[in-house]
Amino acid sequence: MTLSAIVPNYNHGRYIGRAIGALLSQERIPDEIIIVDDASTDDSLAIIEGLASRSPRVRSISQPVNMGTNAALRKGLETATGQYILMAGADDWILPGFCKLGLRMLAQYPAAGLFCGDTVLLDGETGKLFGYRPPARPLHRAAFVGPEQCARLLRRMDNFIHTGGTIFRRDAMLEAGGLDDSLGAFADGYLTRKIALTFGFCYAPQNVACWRVFLSGVSRTTALDPVMARRALDLYPQRIAADPAFPPWYADVFRNRWRFATARLALQAHAPDFDFIQTMAATSPVDRAALSTIKATCRGRLMRTAVLGWLWLRLRPYRLTDLVTTATVRKFEHLARRGKAAA
Numbered sequence: 252m253t254l255s256a257i258v259p260n261y262n263h264g265r266y267i268g269r270a271i272g273a274l275l276s277q278e279r280i281p282d283e284i285i286i287v288d289d290a291s292t293d294d295s296l297a298i299i300e301g302l303a304s305r306s307p308r309v310r311s312i313s314q315p316v317n318m319g320t321n322a323a324l325r326k327g328l329e330t331a332t333g334q335y336i337l338m339a340g341a342d343d344w345i346l347p348g349f350c351k352l353g354l355r356m357l358a359q360y361p362a363a364g365l366f367c368g369d370t371v372l373l374d375g376e377t378g379k380l381f382g383y384r385p386p387a388r389p390l391h392r393a394a395f396v397g398p399e400q401c402a403r404l405l406r407r408m409d410n411f412i413h414t415g416g417t418i419f420r421r422d423a424m425l426e427a428g429g430l431d432d433s434l435g436a437f438a439d440g441y442l443t444r445k446i447a448l449t450f451g452f453c454y455a456p457q458n459v460a461c462w463r464v465f466l467s468g469v470s471r472t473t474a475l476d477p478v479m480a481r482r483a484l485d486l487y488p489q490r491i492a493a494d495p496a497f498p499p500w501y502a503d504v505f506r507n508r509w510r511f512a513t514a515r516l517a518l519q520a521h522a523p524d525f526d527f528i529q530t531m532a533a534t535s536p537v538d539r540a541a542l543s544t545i546k547a548t549c550r551g552r553l554m555r556t557a558v559l560g561w562l563w564l565r566l567r568p569y570r571l572t573d574l575v576t577t578a579t580v581r582k583f584e585h586l587a588r589r590g591k592a593a594a
Contacts, residue, residue, distance in 0.1 A: 252334060252335060252354050252357070252358060253282045253332065253333040253334050253335065254279075254281045254282055254333045254334075254335045254336075254337060254350060254354060254418070255281060255282065255283050255284075255285060255327075255331035255332060255333030255335070255336055255337070255421075256274050256281040256283070256284045256285065256336075256337040256338075256339050257285050257287065257324055257327030257328060257331060257336060257337070257338050257339070258270060258271070258274075258284065258285065258286045258287070258327075258339045258340070258341050259287050259289060259320050259323035259324050259327065259338075259340075259341065260286055260287065260288045260289065260291060260295055260299065260323075260341035261288070261289040261290070261291055261295075261317065261320070261323075261341075262291045262292060262293045262295060263291075263293075263295065263341035263342045264291065264293045264294045264295040264297075264298045265293075266341060266342040266343075266463070267286070267295065267298060267299065267302070267341040267342070268298060268302065269344050270339060270340065270341050270342070270343060270344050271284060271286070271302050271309060272344075273344035273345050273346070274337075274339065274345065274350075275306060275308070275309075276347070277345070277347065277348075277349065277350045277351065278347070278348060278350070278351045279350040279351035279354060280308065280350070281308065281333070281337060281350060282308065282332075282333055283308055283310060283331065283332065283333065284306075284308050284309045284310065285310050285311075285312060285327045285330055285331055286299050286302070286303075286309065286310070286311050286312070286341075287312045287314065287323040287324070287326050287327045288311065288312070288313050288314065289314045289317050289318060289319070289320070289322075289323045290313075290314050290315065290316050290317040290318075296313065299311050310330075312326060312327065312330060314326065319432070321430040321431075321432050321435075321438050321439075322432065324338055324430055325429060325430055328421075328424070328429065331421070333421065334420070334421055334422075335353075335354065335357065335418050335419065335420060335421060336418070336419045336420075336421050336424060337350070337353075337417070337418050337419075338414055338415070338417070338419070338439070339415060340415050340462065340463075342375070342463050342465075343415050343460060343461055343462045343463055344460070344461050345415075345416070345459060345460045345461075346371075346458055346459050346460060346461065348459075349368070349416070349459040349460065350418070352366075352368070352455060352457075352459070353366040353368075353418035353453075353459070354366075354418065356393065356395075356453040356455065357418065357420065357453060359395075359453075360395040360451075360453050362450060362451060363395055363420070363450060363451050363452050363453045364419065364420050364423035364424075364427075364446035364447060364449060364450030364451065364452055365412070365417050365418060365419045365420060365423065365443065365446055365447065365450075365452045365453070366417065366418045366452065366453040366454070366455075367411070367412045367413065367416055367417040367418075367443075367452060367453070367454055367459075368416050368454065368455045368456070368457055368458065368459030368460070369383055369384065369385065369388070369416065369456060369457060369458045369459060370383065370384040370413040370415060370416040370458070370459070370460045370461070370462050371383060371458050371460070371461045371462070372384060372462050372464050373461055373462065373463055373464065374463075374464060375463040375464050375465035375466070376465070378463075381464050383458075383581060384410065384413045384416070384462070385408070385410050385411035385412075385413070385577075386408075386410065386569065386574055386577065387407075387408040387411070387569055387570070387573035387574050387576075387577045388411070388456050388573075388576075388577045388580070389404050389408065389411040389454055390454050390456060391456055391576075391580060392456065393453075393454065393455040393456065393457075394453070394454065395451060395452070395453050396447070396451055396452050396453075396454060397451040398447070398448050398449060398450065398451050400451075401447045401448050401451060401452065402448060402498050402501075405444075405448075405498070405501055405504070406500075406504065407569070407570045407573055408569050408570065408573050409504075409505070409508055409568075409569070410440075411454070412443040412444070412447060412452065413460070413462065414439040414440075414443060415460045415462050416459045416460035416462075417443065419446065420450070423446050423449070423450050424442065424446065426449070427442055427445045427446045427449060427496075428442070428445070429442065430442060433486075434486070434487070434490065435473060435479075435483075436472075436473045437473075437483065437487055441487075441490065441491075444497070445494065445496045445497070448496050448497060448498075449496050456580075474512060474513045474516050475513070475516055475517060475527075477527055477530065480513050480527075480531055481530070481531070483509065484506065484509055484510070484513075484531065487505065487506075487509065488502040488503070488505055488506040488509075489502070491505055507566040507567065507568060508566070508568045508569075510531055510532045510534070510562075510566055511532065511562055511563070511566045511568040512568070513527075513531045513532070514528045514531055514532040514558070514559075514562055515559060515562075517531075518555045518558060518559065523554075523555070523558075525542065525546050528542065528558065529542055529543075532562050532566070534565070534566075538561075538562075538565060541561050542558060542561065545557045545558055545561065
């Protein structure tokens, strides 16, 4: 089982050393690490050349002009020779044991299109714990999830596959069509869901990667820009509905989840943009009246909680019991790790 790690980089010279170091320190090191620099303007190239000079596994490709993350990943995939692909972020890093665990499970379940685990979310500026992905675990033990079971899971929850914490079967990626530039920041999310629904996936409920979350990141920018968010609300469900790999009901479910997600992100701002929240999440006059009343009568945390509560009841993005169960299990896991460290 050969593994290629593809690392797109654009102006992440200050972070990429840690990302490559985490790959090279794996118990099962990737057979090749392909860094695709997307015409960086910082000192990335010099740092990448230094990394390549110290390890024969590290290869460097330079894009003459900036083409975007999806194009850089496609370039790396064209060059990669591995049967399995890990798409790593230059500003993120994987955790010890990830590659060994992923390849072991993919060997155990060779029909699976990918392996994924949990990702730790960190504030990009401060490094403080931001949360975890997925918010609701699809399973509470390591196992294979078949295509039909994956479809049932998508009725209850979503976002249980984070690209940075995933190892893909190369031929499954190619059969699913690869990364589509027209989908922008959702290209990898679309691809992971399609692969999981077509081939099934392996999952282990343990942390395998760390993701630095920046306010200026592409995903957040798309979700919070009024024009981009509205375009995504139209485009993403339309593409899902047109693809027979997805269940016929999923486009409508995804649309409601996108509405809820954009509103939730907007509420995290110091001064939430209620016009944006109304535009994205209010689907009826009743919603608009309720949100206007909350805005007029509530402040601070109470206001945010009331808005999220109302939208939760209206849009039903996840099953509450799944979120509570996952949060409770993670709390006990955290306490167990602290106790083990203290001992």
